[in-house]
Amino acid sequence: xxxxxxxxxxxxxxxxxxxxxxxxxxxxxxxxxxxxxxxxxxxxxxxxxxxxxxxxxxxxxxxxxxxxxxxxxxxxxxxxxxxxxxxxxxxxxxxxxxxxxxxxxxxxxxxxxxxxxxxxxxxxxxxxxxxxxxxxxxxxxxxxxxxxxxxxxxxxxxxxxxxxxxxxxxxxxxxxxxxxxxxxxxxxxxxxxxxxxxxxxxxxxxxxxxxxxxxxxxxxxxxxxxxxxxxxxxxxxxxxxxxxxxxxxxxxxxxxxxxxxxxxxxxxxxxxxxxxxxxxxxxxxxxxxxxxxxxxxxxxxxxxxxxxxxxxxxxxxxxxxxxxxxxxxxxxxxxxxxxxxxxxxxxxxxxxxxxxxxxxxxxxxxxxxxxxxxxxxxxxxxxxxxxxxxxxxxxxxxxxxxxxxxxxxxxxxxxxxxxxxxxxxxxxx
Amino acid sequence: xxxxxxxxxxxxxxxxxxxxxxxxxxxxxxxxxxxxxxxxxxxxxxxxxxxxxxxxxxxxxxxxxxxxxxxxxxxxxxxxxxxxxxxxxxxxxxxxxxxxxxxxxxxxxxxxxxxxxxxxxxxxxxxxxxxxxxxxxxxxxxxxxxxxxxxxxxxxxxxxxxxxxxxxxxxxxxxxxxxxxxxxxxxxxxxxxxxxxxxxxxxxxxxxxxxxxxxxxxxxxxxxxxxxxxxxxxxxxxxxxxxxxxxxxxxxxxxxxxxxxxxxxxxxxxxxxxxxxxxxxxxxxxxxxxxxxxxxxxxxxxxxxxxxxxxxxxxxxxxxxxxxxxxxxxxxxxxxxxxxxxxxxxxxxxxxxxxxxxxxxxxxxxxxxxxxxxxxxxxxxxxxxxxxxxxxxxxxxxxxxxxxxxxxxxxxxxxxxxxxxxxxxxxxx
Numbered sequence: 001x002x003x004x005x006x007x008x009x010x011x012x013x014x015x016x017x018x019x020x021x022x023x024x025x026x027x028x029x030x031x032x033x034x035x036x037x038x039x040x041x042x043x044x045x046x047x048x049x050x051x052x053x054x055x056x057x058x059x060x061x062x063x064x065x066x067x068x069x070x071x072x073x074x075x076x077x078x079x080x081x082x083x084x085x086x087x088x089x090x091x092x093x094x095x096x097x098x099x100x101x102x103x104x105x106x107x108x109x110x111x112x113x114x115x116x117x118x119x120x121x122x123x124x125x126x127x128x129x130x131x132x133x134x135x136x137x138x139x140x141x142x143x144x145x146x147x148x149x150x151x152x153x154x155x156x157x158x159x160x161x162x163x164x165x166x167x168x169x170x171x172x173x174x175x176x177x178x179x180x181x182x183x184x185x186x187x188x189x190x191x192x193x194x195x196x197x198x199x200x201x202x203x204x205x206x207x208x209x210x211x212x213x214x215x216x217x218x219x220x221x222x223x224x225x226x227x228x229x230x231x232x233x234x235x236x237x238x239x240x241x242x243x244x245x246x247x248x249x250x251x252x253x254x255x256x257x258x259x260x261x262x263x264x265x266x267x268x269x270x271x272x273x274x275x276x277x278x279x280x281x282x283x284x285x286x287x288x289x290x291x292x293x294x295x296x297x298x299x300x301x302x303x304x305x306x307x308x309x310x311x312x313x314x315x316x317x318x319x320x321x322x323x324x325x326x327x328x329x330x331x332x333x334x335x336x337x338x339x340x341x342x343x344x345x346x347x348x349x350x351x352x353x354x355x356x357x358x359x360x361x362x363x364x365x366x367x368x369x370x371x372x373x374x375x376x377x378x379x380x381x382x383x384x385x386x387x388x389x390x391x392x393x394x395x396x397x398x399x400x401x402x403x404x405x406x407x408x409x410x411x412x413x414x415x416x417x418x419x420x421x422x423x424x425x426x427x428x429x
Numbered sequence: 430x431x432x433x434x435x436x437x438x439x440x441x442x443x444x445x446x447x448x449x450x451x452x453x454x455x456x457x458x459x460x461x462x463x464x465x466x467x468x469x470x471x472x473x474x475x476x477x478x479x480x481x482x483x484x485x486x487x488x489x490x491x492x493x494x495x496x497x498x499x500x501x502x503x504x505x506x507x508x509x510x511x512x513x514x515x516x517x518x519x520x521x522x523x524x525x526x527x528x529x530x531x532x533x534x535x536x537x538x539x540x541x542x543x544x545x546x547x548x549x550x551x552x553x554x555x556x557x558x559x560x561x562x563x564x565x566x567x568x569x570x571x572x573x574x575x576x577x578x579x580x581x582x583x584x585x586x587x588x589x590x591x592x593x594x595x596x597x598x599x600x601x602x603x604x605x606x607x608x609x610x611x612x613x614x615x616x617x618x619x620x621x622x623x624x625x626x627x628x629x630x631x632x633x634x635x636x637x638x639x640x641x642x643x644x645x646x647x648x649x650x651x652x653x654x655x656x657x658x659x660x661x662x663x664x665x666x667x668x669x670x671x672x673x674x675x676x677x678x679x680x681x682x683x684x685x686x687x688x689x690x691x692x693x694x695x696x697x698x699x700x701x702x703x704x705x706x707x708x709x710x711x712x713x714x715x716x717x718x719x720x721x722x723x724x725x726x727x728x729x730x731x732x733x734x735x736x737x738x739x740x741x742x743x744x745x746x747x748x749x750x751x752x753x754x755x756x757x758x759x760x761x762x763x764x765x766x767x768x769x770x771x772x773x774x775x776x777x778x779x780x781x782x783x784x785x786x787x788x789x790x791x792x793x794x795x796x797x798x799x800x801x802x803x804x805x806x807x808x809x810x811x812x813x814x815x816x817x818x819x820x821x822x823x824x825x826x827x828x829x830x831x832x833x834x835x836x837x838x839x840x841x842x843x844x845x846x847x848x849x850x851x852x853x854x855x856x857x858x
Contacts, residue, residue: 004484006521006730008474009505014518017469017532024470036787038764038794040446041453045437046475046537047495047507047551055433066476066505068497071541076438076495078476089443092435098811100797103446108475112500122476135797137770140780144787249780251788301435335467341566351569351678358465358573359680365467368529368564382527 011115012122021333026153026319027106030126033148034104037141039128042103044085050075052088055300066110078110082127082312083297090131091301099132100308106315120316129310131297136239138309139273139293140246146277146289146311147252153318154327157280158288160256163263164239165270165292168219171235171261175215181207183268189219190264193286219261228259243273271295275311282321289313337364337387337423338380344370349396353389353416360420380406387423391416440544441551450762455582455748456535459555462577463533466570468557471532473514479504481517484729495539507539511556511741512726519560520730528561529737535744549745558739560726565668567738568702568722569675575706575718575740576681582747583756586709587717589685592692593668594699594721597648600664600690604644610636612697618648619693622715648690657688672702700724704740711750718742766793766816766852767809773799778825782818782845789849809835816852 008014015023031041054061054077061067067077079085082105090101106126115121128145130138143160150158165186172182188203195203197216204212222228225244229237240259247257265274272293279288291311298306322328339354341347350366357364365385367376373390380388390402390411401419404411414422437443444452460470483490483506490496496506508514511534519530535555544550557574559567572589579587594615601611617632624632626645633641651657654673658666669688676686694703701722708717720740727735751757768783770776779795786793794814796805802819809817819831819840830848833840843851 003732004480004517004729006517007478007481008517008521009476009478009503012474012476014474014521015470015472016522016526017471020470020472036790036792038792040762041444041449042446043444043449045441045443045551047438047441047539049436049438051433052436063500066499068499070495070497071492074438088433088435088437092437092443093445097445098808102794110476122474130797133797137776137780137795137797141795144784245777246780249777250784251781300433303432333469347566348674348678351566351675352680355573355679361465363465363467365531366566366570368559368562368566379527 009121011113011120013120018333021331022323022328023319025328025331026315026322027126029152030149030313030315031104031106033145033152034128036148037102037145039102039104039145042086042089042105043107044079044082044089044105046078046108047076048079048085050077052301053077053079053084056084064112066112079107080111081109082107082125083310084300086127086129087298088301090306091298094132094298094302094304094306100130100138101132102128102130104128124315126313126315127291127310128313129297129308131306131308131310133309134307136242136246136273139243140250140252142291142309142311143243143247143252143257143275144250146275147256149313150277150279150288153322154325155279155281155321158256159258159278159280160252161258161260161263161276161278162240162243163259163261163274164237164272165274166239166272167232167235167237167261168264171215171218171232174235175209175211175218177209177215181209185209186264187266189216189262190266192262192264216262221258221260221262225254225257225259228261232261239273265290265292269294269297271307273309279321282324285314285317285321287314288317288321332384332386334383335363335365335385336427337362337389338376338383338385339364339366339389340373340376340391341367341370342373342390342392346391346393346396349391353391353401353419356416356419357389357423360424362420362423377404377406387426389419438550440542440549442549447762450760451752451757452748454757454760455744455751456555458581459578459742459744460533460535462574462581463557465577466531466574468531468533468574471515471518471534472536473508473511473518473534475507475537476505477508477514479506481730482506482508482513485513493541495541508536509540510538511536511554512739513729515556515558516727517730519735520727523561523727523731523733523735529559529567530561531557531559533557553744555742555744556720556739557742558726558737560735560737560739562738563736565671565675565702568672569679569681571720571738571740572672572676572681572686572704573679575704576685578742579706579708579717582751583754584708584710584750587685588687588707588709589681590687590689590692590705590707591669591672592688592690592703593666593701594703595668595701596661596664596666596690597693600644600647600661603664604638604640604647606638606644610638614638615693616695618645618691619695621691621693645691650687650689650691654683654686654688657690661690668702694719694721698723698726700736702738708750711753714743714746714750716743717746717750761813761815763812764792764794764814765856766791766818767805767812767814768793768795768818769802769805769820770796770799771802771819771821775820775822775825778820782820782830782848785845785849786818786852789853791849791852806833806835816855818848 050067065080270292274292276287277289293309295307296305341350354366388404400413479496494506494509699721703721705716706718722738724736725734770779783795817833829842
């Protein structure tokens with residue numbers, strides 16, 4: 001028979017047990033924080049009627065997304081992001097939901113792009129949204145959630161950059177930027193990090209914006225929120241001021257929240273406060289989280305309009321940053337104990353020890369063959385299992401087990417009745 | 430603008446926060462048990478080169494699976510089950526893996542079928558496998574894992590039915606069933622539950638099997654494993670006997686493990702022990718878990734042949750059974766506390782209380798508007814949030830908060846400093 005090459009598609013990934021232990025550990029932390037702040041999980045289908053996915057992207061949808069006709073000639077598509085499936089879910093269900101509705105969603109999405117470094121065809125997104133309120137309390141809460149996520153994941157030097165689209169538009173207006181060029185100007189300013197001040201000035205000039213140097217000067221942040229606010233005193237900065245006071249009440253450290261009037265974010269649906277998170281230890285990774293206030297997320301799917309606030313955490317980038325930092329060195333992906341099998345006659349005793357351990361919630365494995373002890377120890381070593389239990393006829397006779405630490409190589413005999421306490425006291429230390 | 434209907438595809442499902450809380454609760458229990466027994470999680474791609482998915486199904490693959498050509502004319506397919514993606518993963522990685530390799534996998538799969546009651550196009554599967562050993566210890570361990578899963582999920586009357594394909598083939602041989610009719614005979618006997626003894630007899634006769642009445646009589650289980658074994662004493666029943674002794678050492682209650690020589694399971698790749706789990710409280714749901722020993726799972730993808738043992742838990746059926754039993758009545762999907770906002774001036778104090786609660790890990794929400802208290806309480810009620818915190822100017826003056834139980838309707842003022850202890854002591858009770 002012809003062997004099929006066990007390949008995966010370029011731009012997709014498979015995760016073994018080591019990878020998954022790390023990913024689950026990060027996801028569990030994130031989910032716990034979301035849930036502490038009252039965000040509930042939802043999950044939307046992966047196979048969707050194509051129009052519900054493509055609608056947002058106009059003529060581009062066909063090229064950007066994975067879409068196809070099934071055997072029944074139905075047009076189907078895989079989600080490109082979690083925003084559109086959430087908008088569809090909300091439009092279909094809002095009448096039954098408690099409003100404002102707070103949800104989180106962690107699922108895979110698909111991009112029909114040529115895969116490159118950092119650009120995958122299949123990857124996870126991780127979104128939270130509060131929909132159905134205009135209150136700036138939503139923005140403040142999201143900033144608190146962001147702060148907790150990055151702090152608990154061990155990021156020690158990160159910033160939440162914030163700005164207001166409303167304020168940005170006011171400033172544009174005062175510089176006579178025509179309304180129809182505002183969004184283009186925002187997209188140009190969004191490239192500040194990539195093309196530098198010179199590049200931005202040039203592109204803005206090309207667009208026909210006047211007095212660009214002064215405009216950029218006005219947008220530049222000062223050393224503190226207060227100083228930036230006071231320089232912008234001729235504009236209505238009440239939105240930022242209220243946000244800052246709420247964030248203070250929520251005890252978000254002032255060094256974390258940065259007001260940066262140049263912060264733009266390229267998407268056109270933001271209408272108020274926007275956020276972007278960067279880690280100063282991993283500046284090359286770019287934004288690790290971003291989002292903002294929107295006014296009409298569900299417009300594609302229902303007549304009612306709902307204002308909301310949401311951010312997306314860049315799960316894959318967070319994983320890269322944590323991997324770079326060595327955050328996963330202490331993770332123990334496999335069992336804590338290997339129960340060896342001394343000989344054919346002792347299989348039942350080994351099974352009894354195995355049952356004793358697992359019934360107490362101690363993660364364990366039993367070796368499946370009657371192999372030489374050396375081979376059994378090698379298996380424990382390969383899997384990074386820290387403890388090995390050996391019970392030969394002598395130990396059995398005395399009601400004892402030999403416990404061997406794979407790290408130190410030391411071993412000692414203890415009564416079987418003390419085994420659980422011995423291992424549990426080790427767990428706690 | 431034309432509104433897009435916010436529909437989902439028939440045969441797919443979306444899960445709101447209530448559903449997800451239940452599903453996560455079940456998944457977390459299952460994962461914890463798997464991990465206690467040393468099974469590690471893996472995850473395989475959803476978009477796959479079509480040949481890696483279709484290979485197993487011969488000419489049927491195209492009809493059974495979701496497959497399509499992408500923009501670059503690559504043939505892609507979504508997984509039909511988790512067995513094939515696992516076989517591919519193992520074939521690609523076994524040289525780096527510690528053998529035997531124990532993994533669990535919980536992911537969605539897709540069936541290009543017409544959806545009917547109980548048949549979805551998109552649903553979860555939940556598999557465990559031990560691959561790379563012939564030892565019956567693997568079978569025994571899997572029976573222990575199954576026992577723990579169903580016990581911890583609160584199934585009080587379930588059976589693990591077991592049989593040996595080897596033994597079944599021996600019995601067929603003694604009844605002169607031709608080898609090329611053995612698999613067909615197995616498929617017919619597999620329908621015993623559906624078409625009854627009469628139906629099976631008839632179909633076997635039609636197939637050309639002789640002495641069918643006696644054959645079926647030989648396969649019928651007695652009241653206990655020992656009795657059945659002793660009736661089959663002319664056959665080699667050592668496999669079952671060893672399994673039973675191992676299961677006894679693992680303290681699997683004897684009323685749970687049932688030896689049933691009529692147990693067939695339709696798939697042709699089983700070669701030894703097979704399992705099927707039924708819940709006597711939910712007999713109409715059929716098998717809640719099933720699987721067995723196979724000899725060459727990865728044959729499609731590599732030249733080496735590996736023996737393994739694995740079962741699939743019917744996650745969606747387990748959910749239905751638990752729902753029927755009312756297992757989720759006590760689940761609290763939303764936050765435990767709602768912090769209300771008394772008036773515009775007290776927003777900051779409310780935020781501070783909110784921060785106090787969440788920083789102690791108490792799941793909470795803050796109400797986002799300055800609405801009438803009645804409306805805020807209604808929100809808590811709709812979300813099933815059990816406690817509401819109110820702090821008016823009077824309470825604030827005294828450093829107190831009013832805590833209201835939504836269930837009893839009772840409320841009392843306590844010093845803010847005692848709030849955390851008050852709620853934590855409630856959590857424990």
